[in-house]
Amino acid sequence: MAKKITSIEDHSTEDKIKAAARKVFTQKGFAAARTRDIAVEAGINLALLNYYFRSKEKLFEIVMGENLAHFILGIKGILYNESKTLMEKVEDIVENYIALLKTHPDLPLFILSEIRANPERLASKMDVKNILIQSPFFKQISEETKGKVNPLHFLMNLLGLTIFPFIASPLLRIIGDLKQEDFDALMQERKKMIPIWVKAMLKTK
Amino acid sequence: MAKKITSIEDHSTEDKIKAAARKVFTQKGFAAARTRDIAVEAGINLALLNYYFRSKEKLFEIVMGENLAHFILGIKGILYNESKTLMEKVEDIVENYIALLKTHPDLPLFILSEIRANPERLASKMDVKNILIQSPFFKQISEETKGKVNPLHFLMNLLGLTIFPFIASPLLRIIGDLKQEDFDALMQERKKMIPIWVKAMLKTK
DNA sequence: ATTTGATTTAATCATTTGTTTAAAAACATA
DNA sequence: TATGTTTTTAAACAAATGATTAAATCAAAT
Numbered sequence: 463m464a465k466k467i468t469s470i471e472d473h474s475t476e477d478k479i480k481a482a483a484r485k486v487f488t489q490k491g492f493a494a495a496r497t498r499d500i501a502v503e504a505g506i507n508l509a510l511l512n513y514y515f516r517s518k519e520k521l522f523e524i525v526m527g528e529n530l531a532h533f534i535l536g537i538k539g540i541l542y543n544e545s546k547t548l549m550e551k552v553e554d555i556v557e558n559y560i561a562l563l564k565t566h567p568d569l570p571l572f573i574l575s576e577i578r579a580n581p582e583r584l585a586s587k588m589d590v591k592n593i594l595i596q597s598p599f600f601k602q603i604s605e606e607t608k609g610k611v612n613p614l615h616f617l618m619n620l621l622g623l624t625i626f627p628f629i630a631s632p633l634l635r636i637i638g639d640l641k642q643e644d645f646d647a648l649m650q651e652r653k654k655m656i657p658i659w660v661k662a663m664l665k666t667k
Numbered sequence: 668m669a670k671k672i673t674s675i676e677d678h679s680t681e682d683k684i685k686a687a688a689r690k691v692f693t694q695k696g697f698a699a700a701r702t703r704d705i706a707v708e709a710g711i712n713l714a715l716l717n718y719y720f721r722s723k724e725k726l727f728e729i730v731m732g733e734n735l736a737h738f739i740l741g742i743k744g745i746l747y748n749e750s751k752t753l754m755e756k757v758e759d760i761v762e763n764y765i766a767l768l769k770t771h772p773d774l775p776l777f778i779l780s781e782i783r784a785n786p787e788r789l790a791s792k793m794d795v796k797n798i799l800i801q802s803p804f805f806k807q808i809s810e811e812t813k814g815k816v817n818p819l820h821f822l823m824n825l826l827g828l829t830i831f832p833f834i835a836s837p838l839l840r841i842i843g844d845l846k847q848e849d850f851d852a853l854m855q856e857r858k859k860m861i862p863i864w865v866k867a868m869l870k871t872k
Numbered sequence: 873a874t875t876t877g878a879t880t881t882a883a884t885c886a887t888t889t890g891t892t893t894a895a896a897a898a899c900a901t902a
Numbered sequence: 903t904a905t906g907t908t909t910t911t912a913a914a915c916a917a918a919t920g921a922t923t924a925a926a927t928c929a930a931a932t
Contacts (some may be wrong), residue, residue: 475879493699494784497920507881512921567785575780577837578773581697589843614843614853615860622831627823629834632782637796639818648819655820662867666860680909702890712911717891 464654476514478504484525488572490524526576533569534590536562540596548602553657560653563628563647570625607658607664619663623656682717683709689730693777697727697784731781738774739795742765746802753807758862761829765858768833769851775830812869824868828861 477595482504486495497518501508515521540546540554563569594600594617603613627649635645687709691700702723706713720726745759756775768774799822801807808818832839832854840850 490784491696491698491780493696496918498918506851508920509922510880511880513879516921518920542747571776571780571783572836573777574838575696578697581837590803590838591844594842600686611755612853612856614839617842618832618835618839618857619828619864621835622827623824626827626831626834629779629831632786632824633779633795634819634823637799637822648817651817652820652823656872659824659868662871666863666867701888703888712888714892714912715910717910721891723890 475504475506478506478510479514479521479544480488480525483521484529487522487525488566488568490530491572491575495522526573528571529573532566533562534572534593534661538593538597541594541599543649544598546662548599548606548656549661551602552620552660555620556656557653559624560649563625563651567631569630571629611664616660616664619661620656623659627652671869679813680709680711680715683711684716684719684726684745688726689734692727693734693773696777696780700727709774727865731778734774734778737771738778739798743798743802746799747803749803751789753811754862754866756804756807757825757865760825761861762858764829765854768830769854772833772836776834779834812858816869821865821869825861825865828857832857 470626479500482500483495485625486500486503489495490499495518499510500521504511511518511521515524516549536554537558538560543551543554546554597642600613603611607616631645635642636638638644638648640648683736684705687705688700691705691708694700695704700723703713703715705726716723716726719728742760742763745756745763748756748759751759805818808816808821812821836850839845843849843853845853
């Protein structure tokens with residue numbers, strides 16, 4: 463197989479291809495992405511793509527895996543922190559995701575689209591489930607709300623408030639006549655507001 | 668051009684193709700959808716697709732247009748109702764969308780994915796913007812909250828809470844070990860809860 | 873310097889896929 | 903029935919696209 467000695471150098475051919483693939487796949491999705499686009503973006507010969515990663519499919523699996531890890535494992539540290547309250551973790555999660563999505567806005571739509579297009583691909587990553595439900599964070603939702611709130615509702619609310627605006631940003635930007643910087647400013651406001659809103663929601667009922 | 672007299676009959680070839688196209692496009696997206704898949708789904712000869720609708724692109728435009736109309740114009744009546752309060756309209760919108768998405772769960776992801784893939788296609792539908800911001804609903808947000816709430820935040824919250832769970836349903840169903848009926852039940856609960864949550868959020872400064 | 877293995881290139885292949893064509897079949901009308 | 907029109911079919915085409923091949927180049931080791 464292909465092996466690179468230049469692990470210090472981040473501009474190895476392999477890494478250039480992977481970076482280009484991440485960009486093209488994430489922007490256009492698997493089906494619309496052309497291996498030739500990836501090659502051009504990486505500035506390499508088309509055949510090198512297959513030389514280093516056997517196939518478009520294999521390359522995609524790698525990019526998708528890293529994207530998923532970036533997205534989900536990124537908050538694992540927060541979920542498993544033993545010394546913070548539920549609301550402190552909410553603040554951390556919101557802050558983490560809004561920062562991440564500012565630089566990688568089309569990560570959520572990419573992940574969710576590809577899961578819909580190919581649900582079985584996710585099956586192998588089902589440990590996602592355990593990472594979440596076994597976390598102290600998940601227990602805290604039940605405990606600190608004394609069972610009055612379904613943890614799934616809590617999760618949907620938190621993620622819906624945080625992630626949805628990025629997914630719908632093209633529409634929202636048209637509706638609100640927003641430049642990129644205006645949109646970013648709105649998201650910064652949400653960093654502060656979402657924890658407050660979530661707290662208010664918890665007090666109902 | 669192709670014209671059908673059998674407007675009573677909903678099983679004209681043209682309608683069969685359109686129905687099949689809606690199904691395949693909405694499920695797989697434009698790029699991954701194969702004209703042959705559509706033909707098989709419709710039970711017609713492949714060439715008929717081009718006979719009735721010049722091209723895959725043209726057929727897609729029609730399906731997308733109808734999907735968009737279904738999704739956005741569907742709530743126009745609610746937005747422009749002159750006799751209901753803001754919160755009554757929130758209830759109506761939530762009810763409308765949860766009912767719609769129960770039968771058409773992949774409508775939002777389809778629309779948002781294709782807008783991302785091809786933003787200029789939406790440009791023509793920019794009246795979406797005016798339909799919204801000129802509506803009594805939009806004015807009510809400012810009035811009934813005395814300018815304390817940015818209408819865009821209000822909109823993101825309402826739609827995020829309502830629509831996001833459907834977009835993320837494959838992940839949520841894995842996390843929560845939910846059968847389709849369990850998920851539907853959760854969404855029914857949200858019908859009642861979201862207006863309550865939104866009201867609580869409005870009270871926070 | 874030569875050899876050896878890894879990397880890169882240009883060219884080509886095989887398949888998929890949107891579309892077209894030409895003829896057949898079905899239909900309507902006189 | 904005869905005639906013209908619409909609809910349907912089977913076959914084929916051309917372009918796009920993922921993948922492969924064989925030769926060239928490069929780098930390191932002997």
